[in-house]
Amino acid sequence: MEKNWQEMTADEKQEAQFQKLLTPKDPEGKDLKFQSPEAEAAYKASITRIKDAIQLKKTPDRVPVALLPSMFPFINAGMTVQEAMYDYDKCAAAFKKFILEFKPDMHIGAAGPGPGKFYEILDYKLYSWPGHGVAPEHSYQCNEGEYMKAEEYDLLLMDPSFFFRNFYLPRVFGALQGFQMLAPLTGILEIYGVAFQFIPYALPPVQGTFKALFEAGAEALKWAMVMGGSNGELTTLGFPIILGGFTKAPFDVIGDTLRGTKGIMMDMYRQPDKLLKAMEKLVPIMIGMGIGASQQTGNPQIFIPLHKGADSFLSDEQFKKFYWPTLKQVMVGLIEGGCIPFPALEGHWGSRLKVIQDIPKGKTMWMVDQTDMAKAKETLGKNACLIGNVPSSMLRLSTPDEVKAYCKKLIDTAGKGGGFIMSNGAFFDEAKPENVKAMVDFTKEYGVYK
Amino acid sequence: MAKDLVKTLADLKEKEALKIVEDRLKTGEDPLKILDDARRAVEIVGKRFSDCEYFIPDLVYSGEILKQITGMVKPKLTKAAEVKRLGKVVVGTVAGDIHDIGKDIVVFMLDVSGFEVMDLGINVPAQKFVDAIKNTNSTVVGLSGFLTLAFDSMKETVEAIKKAGFRGKVKIMIGGGQIDDQVKGFTGADAFGKDAMEAVKLAKGWIGG
Numbered sequence: 087m088e089k090n091w092q093e094m095t096a097d098e099k100q101e102a103q104f105q106k107l108l109t110p111k112d113p114e115g116k117d118l119k120f121q122s123p124e125a126e127a128a129y130k131a132s133i134t135r136i137k138d139a140i141q142l143k144k145t146p147d148r149v150p151v152a153l154l155p156s157m158f159p160f161i162n163a164g165m166t167v168q169e170a171m172y173d174y175d176k177c178a179a180a181f182k183k184f185i186l187e188f189k190p191d192m193h194i195g196a197a198g199p200g201p202g203k204f205y206e207i208l209d210y211k212l213y214s215w216p217g218h219g220v221a222p223e224h225s226y227q228c229n230e231g232e233y234m235k236a237e238e239y240d241l242l243l244m245d246p247s248f249f250f251r252n253f254y255l256p257r258v259f260g261a262l263q264g265f266q267m268l269a270p271l272t273g274i275l276e277i278y279g280v281a282f283q284f285i286p287y288a289l290p291p292v293q294g295t296f297k298a299l300f301e302a303g304a305e306a307l308k309w310a311m312v313m314g315g316s317n318g319e320l321t322t323l324g325f326p327i328i329l330g331g332f333t334k335a336p337f338d339v340i341g342d343t344l345r346g347t348k349g350i351m352m353d354m355y356r357q358p359d360k361l362l363k364a365m366e367k368l369v370p371i372m373i374g375m376g377i378g379a380s381q382q383t384g385n386p387q388i389f390i391p392l393h394k395g396a397d398s399f400l401s402d403e404q405f406k407k408f409y410w411p412t413l414k415q416v417m418v419g420l421i422e423g424g425c426i427p428f429p430a431l432e433g434h435w436g437s438r439l440k441v442i443q444d445i446p447k448g449k450t451m452w453m454v455d456q457t458d459m460a461k462a463k464e465t466l467g468k469n470a471c472l473i474g475n476v477p478s479s480m481l482r483l484s485t486p487d488e489v490k491a492y493c494k495k496l497i498d499t500a501g502k503g504g505g506f507i508m509s510n511g512a513f514f515d516e517a518k519p520e521n522v523k524a525m526v527d528f529t530k531e532y533g534v535y536k
Numbered sequence: 537m538a539k540d541l542v543k544t545l546a547d548l549k550e551k552e553a554l555k556i557v558e559d560r561l562k563t564g565e566d567p568l569k570i571l572d573d574a575r576r577a578v579e580i581v582g583k584r585f586s587d588c589e590y591f592i593p594d595l596v597y598s599g600e601i602l603k604q605i606t607g608m609v610k611p612k613l614t615k616a617a618e619v620k621r622l623g624k625v626v627v628g629t630v631a632g633d634i635h636d637i638g639k640d641i642v643v644f645m646l647d648v649s650g651f652e653v654m655d656l657g658i659n660v661p662a663q664k665f666v667d668a669i670k671n672t673n674s675t676v677v678g679l680s681g682f683l684t685l686a687f688d689s690m691k692e693t694v695e696a697i698k699k700a701g702f703r704g705k706v707k708i709m710i711g712g713g714q715i716d717d718q719v720k721g722f723t724g725a726d727a728f729g730k731d732a733m734e735a736v737k738l739a740k741g742w743i744g745g
Contacts, residue, residue, distance in 0.1 A: 150734035214634060224632045224685055347637050352600060398731060401591045412574045478684050483722050516684045
């Protein structure tokens with residue numbers, strides 16, 4: 087009899103996840119019908135290839151190649167980013183065209199642009215997007231700020247959900263102001279007094295907020311249906327998605343969108359103990375976020391974009407004290423939950439390699455941007471699959487021959503013995519299509535293991 | 537004798553440094569001398585950053601302490617601070633890009649290193665750089681950008697400077713997340729720097745000081 091999920095070891099859980107990916111289902115739960123036997127074979131070969139690359143137990147048949155674009159598929163299709171964000175069908179069509187044109191072994195789906203109308207309904211202030219602070223042809227960009235104040239750590243520590251609902255969300259969504267008036271859910275206990283807790287729901291600002299939520303939810307669902315359909319169709323065409331959800335390093339949760347870059351840097355000096363406590367509090371929350379997403383999508387790879395642990399952002403001591411311990415706990419928790427953490431080392435991380443290599447073997451895949459790949463292979467690469475690191479500048483400015491020469495070097499060093507997936511190093515918007523093509527085609531040809 | 541402000545601030549001892557400033561102001565000392573000590577301290581911070589002893593949080597923290605010191609000293613200034621300036625630098629994040637963290641650190645380090653910096657902010661159109669060069673007679677321009685779209689904006693900015701007839705008079709440096717030597721070649725800039733202290737080094741090399 088099959089072991090139930092709770093009784094399985096991390097190894098068994100990962101194996102079960104891959105088996106599930108190898109036997110994909112349609113939305114009704116029946117075996118997925120591929121569009122051709124070739125598509126089915128290509129899909130299964132890609133999953134097997136990436137499984138071998140991640141597990142480090144055996145060398146794959148060849149170096150897998152992934153494309154992880156930001157706005158490139160839409161810009162390349164002659165659309166503005168604004169169109170991709172507002173016309174969901176057009177967005178999915180452009181993404182399909184992109185996949186069929188470049189034929190990577192795997193992709194990350196068309197969800198990158200996100201639903202523009204949804205952001206409008208909620209009056210999202212955390213980002214500027216086309217038509218709302220940036221030009222129609224440009225990507226959305228984050229508006230740095232202190233969305234959590236220096237003196238609010240105790241509030242966050244006491245009850246993160248209450249802090250998020252009543253303080254953080256009203257600051258980043260104009261339409262969620264009404265949340266400020268709600269009482270904590272934990273005050274709802276017994277018949278005496280229970281009705282008092284619900285009075286805020288009669289107030290016009292709260293009702294306005296709930297109306298906006300209903301509308302936003304409907305828009306999100308409309309968009310998600312198109313995205314889900316797109317992923318499903320690409321699977322039937324033989325192209326698997328390698329994104330099952332995302333979570334973040336606790337340091338980045340606080341440093342990116344709560345306290346902001348400058349805020350967290352000040353906190354490291356002025357209130358280090360509170361910062362450390364807050365990050366510990368976030369560990370189970372971030373693990374749950376990843377595992378929850380993976381259970382919803384049925385895909386174990388959980389993306390973790392890493393930002394403020396890069397080389398010049400922290401000293402070695404600061405990295406070891408503030409950044410790494412809680413990130414490692416999140417990754418280990420994900421692994422124990424059957425997920426495959428997929429962190430992205432954005433920027434340069436050369437000085438961190440010796441620290442971050444201390445992770446369970448064959449359980450993670452790391453996107454490498456500008457870190458020296460040979461050094462990454464000798465350290466982190468002993469325990470983990472590396473994915474990357476064709477530079478954005480090269481895809482945008484070089485010739486196909488230069489791209490091929492770079493990929494050859496990557497395959498010869500990082501690809502040695504397996505454990506490597508060819509890909510761009512950072513999410514890219516602008517690129518020469520012939521360079522993207524050269525990266526994929528050359529890898530398929532030269533990357534075959536003999 | 538009070539503790540040394542230069543050393544205390546360079547060692548990022550916030551409370552102690554502020555106390556020293558408070559005490560020195562009480563004794564009626566020339567506020568300009570206090571500011572000069574603080575500026576020298578932050579120069580040491582910059583040097584420690586170049587030597588990989590300090591990192592970005594240390595630079596940012598020193599900037600925060602300096603801001604507080606300036607706030608304490610300013611009301612006591614009787615005449616406008618006559619700080620000897622090395623030269624003028626125009627800095628901004630190029631059109632289409634709204635990232636400012638890297639740019640702000642560059643502006644700060646150029647400022648404390650003795651340059652008069654004109655910060656044009658973010659999402660700056662090429663023409664605004666040209667106008668700033670015309671109005672300030674700056675000889676160094678710094679273009680910042682985080683996204684790949686900045687490659688084109690930087691190139692357009694360099695071309696606009698050229699078209700306006702200023703290319704011979706100004707040196708142009710670029711920097712930001714995805715900027716490398718190849719991007720430098722593409723944009724036609726004179727140099728790229730990987731961090732704020734390289735920007736200072738480049739500016740000093742071109743302007744002197």
